[in-house]
Amino acid sequence: MNDNTFEKDYFGGKVSSLYKQYRLPYPSDVYAVILNHIDPLRRDFCVDIGCGNGQATHELAKVFKKVIGVDPSQGQIDECDKSMSPNVDFIQSKGEDLSFLDDHSVDLITVAQAVHWLDLDRFFKECKRVLKKTGAIVMWCYRIIDLKNNQKAKEIHENHYFNTLKDYWAPEIKMIDNEYRDIKPPFDIVERVSLNYTIKLSINHFINIYKTWSGYNSYLKTNKDILPDLKKQFLDCYHTTDDKSSIMECTYPYSFIICKNEES
Ligand SMILES: C[S@@+](CC[C@H](N)C(=O)[O-])C[C@H]1O[C@@H](n2cnc3c(N)ncnc32)[C@H](O)[C@@H]1O
Numbered sequence: 001m002n003d004n005t006f007e008k009d010y011f012g013g014k015v016s017s018l019y020k021q022y023r024l025p026y027p028s029d030v031y032a033v034i035l036n037h038i039d040p041l042r043r044d045f046c047v048d049i050g051c052g053n054g055q056a057t058h059e060l061a062k063v064f065k066k067v068i069g070v071d072p073s074q075g076q077i078d079e080c081d082k083s084m085s086p087n088v089d090f091i092q093s094k095g096e097d098l099s100f101l102d103d104h105s106v107d108l109i110t111v112a113q114a115v116h117w118l119d120l121d122r123f124f125k126e127c128k129r130v131l132k133k134t135g136a137i138v139m140w141c142y143r144i145i146d147l148k149n150n151q152k153a154k155e156i157h158e159n160h161y162f163n164t165l166k167d168y169w170a171p172e173i174k175m176i177d178n179e180y181r182d183i184k185p186p187f188d189i190v191e192r193v194s195l196n197y198t199i200k201l202s203i204n205h206f207i208n209i210y211k212t213w214s215g216y217n218s219y220l221k222t223n224k225d226i227l228p229d230l231k232k233q234f235l236d237c238y239h240t241t242d243d244k245s246s247i248m249e250c251t252y253p254y255s256f257i258i259c260k261n262e263e264s
Contacts, residue, residue, distance in 0.1 A: 006094065008117060008170070010214035011052065012075030020053040020079050022208040026112065027197045030254060031059055034110065034138045037191070037258045042107045042134055049095035049123075050114025054080035054088070060110060061085035070095055096122040101130040111139040115183065116175040124186055133261060137185065140256040141176045145209070148198065149249035153237040156230070161215075164226060169215035179255040187259035195254040200246035203234045207243075 011019055044065050048057040051069030053076060061067045062085075069090045071077055080090045091100060095111070095118050109127055111118075127137055144161050147154035175182055179194070201209075207227050210216045219226070231243065238247055 006072040009073050012073045016075035016079045019212045025055050033193055045106050046108040047106050049111045052076045056112045058085050061088045098126045098130050103129055104132050106130045107135050109137045113141050115139045116172040137259040142252045142254045146251040148251055150237050153234055156233050165215040165219050168218040185259045188262035189260040191258040193256040196251050198251045201248050201250050202244050202246050204243040206248050207231050
């Protein structure tokens with residue numbers, strides 16, 4: 001890794017495999033937003049920053065000739081399937097240091113649920129250096145899942161996110177809660193897009209998503225685990241003992257920022 005110090009590895013260790021198992025793959029609607037904003041003739045080289053286990057990296061490799069996934073977390077890089085796409089490479093590095101890329105060589109930089117962890121001034125400076133004049137950045141995040149079909153379960157879930165874990169979220173998470181509106185990229189064209197995606201999940205799956213949250217894992221270091229009790233409460237809310245059937249209607253609220261230069 002280039003800049004070797006990575007203190008904020010919230011998704012390393014055992015969290016990496018839980019992340020791969022329980023954070024859902026991005027739906028096709030997400031890739032449609034990206035591709036609708038990118039010229040079909042400019043799909044040579046894409047770099048996916050904060051790639052995690054590479055789920056978006058591999059998907060982007062279906063449309064770009066070459067894709068590099070970049071992440072500073074050893075645990076996350078270990079979870080990346082290195083043989084799935086022949087046109088993908090993974091590099092362990094922070095997104096603020098892209099010194100392994102030539103000036104003006106990249107068509108698209110993507111950052112999925114990760115840009116809030118970066119030093120934005122340094123990152124955007126690197127983007128300007130490595131992007132072609134016609135290049136673009138697409139960053140996206142999703143906020144807390146909105147539980148649609150059970151008001152009581154929604155209140156319990158939101159109470160844990162906003163109150164129980166309040167002091168355990170890193171300050172960066174505020175950027176997600178605020179739909180990335182605080183991020184002001186220094187580009188000529190900055191477009192913002194919202195998207196809702198709804199899917200049904202089991203109580204078991206939903207509970208396991210908590211285990212991938214940085215705030216939950218910080219809380220767990222000094223507090224008793226909330227998940228056994230939370231699971232009981234959700235089962236009560238849905239009047240069931242079945243934690244495996246997909247009964248929780250979950251809406252993921254996505255926010256995108258798309259940046260381009262005037263020339264593009
Ligand atoms: C919430 S995960 C998202 C992973 C992946 N993009 C996805 O959507 O599944 C955030 C990722 O950002 C990475 N990250 C944290 N700080 C970073 C930095 N300075 N540069 C690049 N990636 C970083 C973490 O290691 C983690 O893999």
